[in-house]
Structure formats: C-alpha cells, structure tokens
Amino acid sequence: MAGQVNIDLPRPRGEGQLRSEGPVIKVEHLTKRYGDKVVLDDISFELARGRVYVIMGPSGCGKSTLLRMMIGAEAPDAGRVLLDGVDITTADKRTREEARRKFGVLFQSSALLNGLTVAENVALPIAQHTDLLRSTIDLMVRLKLELVGMGDAADKFPYEISGGMKKRAGLARAIALDPAIVFYDEPSAGLDPVMVGVIDKLIKDLTSKLGITSVVITHEMPSIFRIADEAIMLYGGKIVFQGSPGALRNSSSPLVRQFINGDPEGPINAPRQLAELSERLFGSGRAPAGGAS
Amino acid sequence: MLILTESLTAVGSVINAQLSALGRTVRFGGSAALYAARGVINRRIYPRHDLVVQIDYTGARSTPIMILTGFLVGMTLVAQTTPTLGRYGPQELVAGVVGVSVLRTLGPVLAAIIFAGRVGAGFTAELGTMKVGEEVQALETMGIDPIGYLVAPRFFAAVIMLPCLTICFDAAALIGGFIIGVYNFNIPPEDYLDVTKQFVYISNFTFGVFKSAVFAVIITVVCCYKGFTVQGSAMEVGRATMQAIVVCLVSIIFTDFVLALFYNILARYDIVQ
Ligand SMILES: Nc1ncnc2c1ncn2[C@@H]1O[C@H](COP(=O)(O)OP(=O)(O)OP(=O)(O)O)[C@@H](O)[C@H]1O
Ligand SMILES: [Mg+2]
Numbered sequence: 005m006a007g008q009v010n011i012d013l014p015r016p017r018g019e020g021q022l023r024s025e026g027p028v029i030k031v032e033h034l035t036k037r038y039g040d041k042v043v044l045d046d047i048s049f050e051l052a053r054g055r056v057y058v059i060m061g062p063s064g065c066g067k068s069t070l071l072r073m074m075i076g077a078e079a080p081d082a083g084r085v086l087l088d089g090v091d092i093t094t095a096d097k098r099t100r101e102e103a104r105r106k107f108g109v110l111f112q113s114s115a116l117l118n119g120l121t122v123a124e125n126v127a128l129p130i131a132q133h134t135d136l137l138r139s140t141i142d143l144m145v146r147l148k149l150e151l152v153g154m155g156d157a158a159d160k161f162p163y164e165i166s167g168g169m170k171k172r173a174g175l176a177r178a179i180a181l182d183p184a185i186v187f188y189d190e191p192s193a194g195l196d197p198v199m200v201g202v203i204d205k206l207i208k209d210l211t212s213k214l215g216i217t218s219v220v221i222t223h224e225m226p227s228i229f230r231i232a233d234e235a236i237m238l239y240g241g242k243i244v245f246q247g248s249p250g251a252l253r254n255s256s257s258p259l260v261r262q263f264i265n266g267d268p269e270g271p272i273n274a275p276r277q278l279a280e281l282s283e284r285l286f287g288s289g290r291a292p293a294g295g296a297s
Numbered sequence: 298m299l300i301l302t303e304s305l306t307a308v309g310s311v312i313n314a315q316l317s318a319l320g321r322t323v324r325f326g327g328s329a330a331l332y333a334a335r336g337v338i339n340r341r342i343y344p345r346h347d348l349v350v351q352i353d354y355t356g357a358r359s360t361p362i363m364i365l366t367g368f369l370v371g372m373t374l375v376a377q378t379t380p381t382l383g384r385y386g387p388q389e390l391v392a393g394v395v396g397v398s399v400l401r402t403l404g405p406v407l408a409a410i411i412f413a414g415r416v417g418a419g420f421t422a423e424l425g426t427m428k429v430g431e432e433v434q435a436l437e438t439m440g441i442d443p444i445g446y447l448v449a450p451r452f453f454a455a456v457i458m459l460p461c462l463t464i465c466f467d468a469a470a471l472i473g474g475f476i477i478g479v480y481n482f483n484i485p486p487e488d489y490l491d492v493t494k495q496f497v498y499i500s501n502f503t504f505g506v507f508k509s510a511v512f513a514v515i516i517t518v519v520c521c522y523k524g525f526t527v528q529g530s531a532m533e534v535g536r537a538t539m540q541a542i543v544v545c546l547v548s549i550i551f552t553d554f555v556l557a558l559f560y561n562i563l564a565r566y567d568i569v570q
C-alpha cells in the first residue's frame with residue numbers, strides 16, 4: 005500500500021503555486037543584529053526553482069535566523085527577501101498570508117502541536133486554507149502520512165512518538181498543501197543514519213517528482229553530498245562558500261575544509277577554549293575528537 | 298544638574314518601557330477578545346472542541362478547590378470575628394459583616410487569586426512552552442493566528458467560568474460561616490439569616506460577580522501575554538510564569554481597590570446600595 009501511493013492525487017489548488025519565472029527566493033543585502041551582535045552581515049543570494057539548496061555553517065552562525073527571515077517570521081534590520089517576486093519583509097498581512105501558501109516549513113524542533121494527534125496536525129493547514137469536505141481532508145492527510153511512512157502513527161500524539169517520527173510528521177504537515185517551496189531546519193539532526201537516509205530520499209523525491217524547491221539547513225556531511233544541488237556556507241555573518249557539492253569537496257578554503265573535515269583546530273574559533281582545555285588535559289597532541297581522517 | 302537630567306531620563310525611559318509594554322498587553326487583550334467573539338461565528342479561528350476543553354479545564358476542574366477554600370474562609374472569618382464583635386454588640390451582626398465582605402471583596406479576590414495560581418500559571422507555562430517549541434511560529438506559518446487559535450478559547454472560557462467559580466466560592470463561604478456561627482457560637486439560625494438579609498444587598502453580590510469577570514480578563518491577558526513573549530529556553534518559561542502571577546496578584550488587588558471606589562460613586566447616585 006505504502007509503495008503505490010500516487011502523490012499527485014488531490015490538488016485542489018492554484019493559489020499556492022509560483023507566479024513569476026525568475027528566482028524563487030532572492031535575498032538582498034540582508035543584515036540582522038541581536039544587540040551588539042551582528043548575526044547576518046549583508047547577505048545576498050538567489051535560489052532557483054526545483055533545486056535542493058543546503059545552508060550550512062557552525063552552530064550559532066545564524067542559519068535559523070536566516071530561515072526565519074526568509075519565511076517572513078522576523079524582520080531584518082536591513083535588506084529584503086523576495087519570495088516569488090514579493091518582498092515579504094515589508095509585506096502587509098494579506099500579502100504575507102498569500103505568500104505563506106507557497107511554502108511549508110519543517111522546524112528544527114518539528115513544532116507539532118502537542119494537543120493534537122499526528123493526523124490532526126497534518127490536517128490543520130488543509131482545514132484552514134481550503135473548504136474541502138472532512139472526508140477529502142482525511143484522504144489527503146492519509147496520503148501525506150503514507151508518503152513519509154507514518155501511516156501507522158496517524159492517531160498517536162506527538163509525545164508518544166520518537167524524534168525521527170516527529171520529524172517525518174512535521175514534514176507531512178509542511179507538504180500538506182503541496183507548497184512550491186519547503187524549508188527544512190535540520191531535518192536529520194539527532195536521527196540514526198538510516199533515518200537520515202530516509203529523510204534525504206524524501207527531500208530528493210519531493211524535489212524531483214513535484215518540482216518543489218527545497219531549502220535545507222543541515223550539518224550532516226553525508227546528507228549534503230547526497231541531496232544538495234547547491235551548498236551555501238555561512239560563517240561570521242557572511243557567505244563563505246556557495247557552489248556545487250563537488251566544488252565544496254574540492255574547496256581549498258581553510259574554513260570550508262575545517263568544517264567538512266570536522267577538524268577541531270582551524271580558523272573556525274568557536275571551540276577554542278575546549279581545544280585548549282583538551283590540550284592541557286591530554287598534552288600537546290591532537291585532540292582525540294573530530295572526524296579528521 | 299547633569300546627574301538630575303540623567304536620572305530623570307532614566308526614570309523616563311523606564312516609565313516609557315513600562316507604558317509601551319502595557320500598551321502591547323492591552324492590544325493583545327483586545328485582539329484576544331475580538332477573536333473570542335468572532336470565533337462564535339467563524340469556526341476557523343479556533344476549534345469548538347478547544348473551547349469545551351478549556352471550559353472543563355479552567356472551570357469544572359477548579360470547582361472543588363473553590364468550594365473547599367470558600368468554605369474554610371467563611372468558617373475562619375466567623376470564628377475570628379464573632380468574639381470581638383460580641384464584646385461591642387450582638388454576636389449575630391457577624392452574619393452581616395461576613396456576608397458583605399465575602400460578597401464584595403473576599404469572594405471575588407480570593408477566587409481570582411486561586412484562579413490565577415491554578416489556571417493562569419498553567420496558561421503561561423503552556424503557551425510559553427509552545428512558544429519555545431516553535432509551535433506558535435508553526436501556527437503562524439500555516440496562516441493561523443496564534444492569538445485566535447490559542448488565546449481566544451482560553452479567554453472565552455475564563456471570562457465565563459471565573460464568575461461561576463466566584464459564585465461557588467461565595468456560596469461555600471456563606472454556608473461555612475453559617476455553620477460556625479450556628480454551631481460554634483450558638484447564634485439562632487433564624488437570627489443569622491435575618492441579619493444576613495438585612496445587611497447584604499443583591500448589588501453586593503452582582504457587583505462582586507462583575508468584578509470577577511474583570512479579574513478573569515486581567516488574568517488571561519496577562520498570563521497569555523507573558524507566555525507568548527517568552528524568548529529562549531524552558532528556563533524562561535518558569536520565570537515568565539512567576540512574573541505573570543506576580544503581575545496578576547498586584548493587578549487584581551489594585552483593580553479591586555479602584556472598583557471599590559467606583560462602587561462608592563455608584564452608591565452615591567443610588568445606582569447600587
Ligand atoms: N531572539 C534572539 N535574541 C537574541 N539573540 C538571538 C535570538 N535568536 C538568535 N540569537 C542569536 O543569534 C545567533 C544565531 O542563532 P541561530 O539560531 O540562527 O543559529 P543557528 O545557526 O541556527 O544555530 P544551530 O545550528 O545551533 O541551530 C546565536 O548566536 C543566537 O544566540
Ligand atoms: Mg538553528
């Protein structure tokens with residue numbers, strides 16, 4: 005049953021589709037500060053339709069902040085974000101509402117509503133935005149849950165399922181209205197390698213079969229090389245790399261090399277005190293952590 | 298001179314910040330009230346089921362504690378007031394004193410304080426956890442207004458249920474007082490009831506119930522607003538809950554004072570007795 009779900013079945017829509025032919029998302033000179041701390045410093049890039057983009061960078065470098073601004077949830081201090089040609093950083097409520105039909109978001113913490121079952125969570129955006137009959141909504145929910153392999157857990161509550169299942173349920177909700185763009189904030193953090201593979205395949209399939217544009221924030225190196233059409237690396241509020249996974253692998257930038265090798269020493273200085281501590285504890289040899297080969 | 302202007306500026310900016318926080322809270326409450334009303338017609342704002350759940354959670358489940366505390370308060374009041382009163386006049390006057398003070402102030406205020414602790418704290422903790430867990434943001438990205446979806450049913454339930462709970466509290470307190478007065482101080486039951494009828498006006502009761510609706514608005518708006526403005530971690534949820542309760546308690550007692558003055562003005566023009 006799960007294998008033969010036709011994912012294009014009910015598509016009662018039109019409003020959520022992209023209008024313009026240009027870039028799906030255009031980020032222009034985006035700047036964001038929290039207090040004195042400049043989290044994003046004059047960032048610009050464009051994302052084209054039907055591709056998988058990976059945004060990466062060390063923890064705390066502003067990936068989730070960038071995501072919040074791309075979905076119009078938080079206003080930047082300067083610059084703007086064009087979503088399908090519409091500036092959503094200054095849009096009024098109605099325009100923003102319209103723009104929201106075009107994307108789905110899988111949040112870092114899945115963000116399922118704890119008072120609702122998995123199926124009710126997935127049904128929520130459908131019931132909100134369409135006038136479909138209850139039975140039709142139930143059918144759509146079933147399809148989405150089958151698609152992410154969660155058909156059996158439809159009537160469970162979020163606190164009854166594992167982290168990986170929550171991610172998949174969150175993904176089913178994000179794609180409930182067949183959005184043109186899906187944002188994923190660390191979809192595979194905390195999952196076992198097989199589950200990471202499952203989620204990666206889902207992202208890949210959604211993009212290739214439905215022409216969805218995917219924006220994936222992730223740290224998982226294997227995922228990046230598996231799914232990305234293009235990778236963007238943030239560090240210190242700037243884009244330090246943008247290009248194909250091949251170019252990423254062959255990059256000679258010390259920042260990128262350190263990040264993809266997981267080297268505890270290098271220009272990314274966040275864990276410096278830790279490195280010093282480990283030096284004091286273990287002598288002057290290399291710290292035993294990290295995935296350097 | 299410089300110090301003076303500087304400290305004035307500092308005080309000014311503190312007052313300014315407080316006022317703008319107050320303004321945001323009031324606007325928040327306004328839109329919660331609006332959504333609660335609109336939700337009666339438009340079932341997309343919040344699910345009907347959530348309203349039922351909230352009425353059960355805020356109201357039905359608070360009834361036992363209201364009755365218990367009301368009963369104890371009534372008994373304590375009569376037990377403590379009667380001997381003193383007895384030294385200056387007839388003991389049964391206690392029925393009037395306790396009746397008026399319970400219906401006018403103690404009932405509405407104590408019921409509101411218990412409600413703030415039991416239900417309001419729950420509102421802040423629940424909504425704060427949802428905020429931290431990105432659930433509030435998820436609702437927004439689904440095009441669902443979180444104030445309508447989460448706050449409106451709580452607001453609606455609280456404004457209906459706190460007055461009901463206050464009536465339960467009042468009744469339990471009066472019965473508790475009656476029992477102690479009659480069995481402990483041997484006041485004849487007819488006298489106790491007579492004095493009660495003589496001193497207590499119906500407007501004492503109705504104004505008290507009206508006050509409790511005002512307290513319900515204050516509690517829900519403050520507690521839900523505090524929950525919605527939690528930033529950061531689960532630890533902040535605890536802090537926000539504590540702050541919400543402190544603000545609630547002070548606001549309840551302050552509002553009670555203002556409304557007491559208001560009641561006296563009404564009484565002067567014979568609108569109430
Ligand atoms: N609301 C806020 N107020 C103040 N500072 C914030 C706020 N949100 C984020 N920050 C700060 O902005 C920086 C970027 O945070 P962000 O959550 O975007 O990081 P991230 O790249 O997503 O990290 P992670 O990989 O750990 O999720 C952090 O240093 C964080 O402390
Ligand atoms: Mg993040």
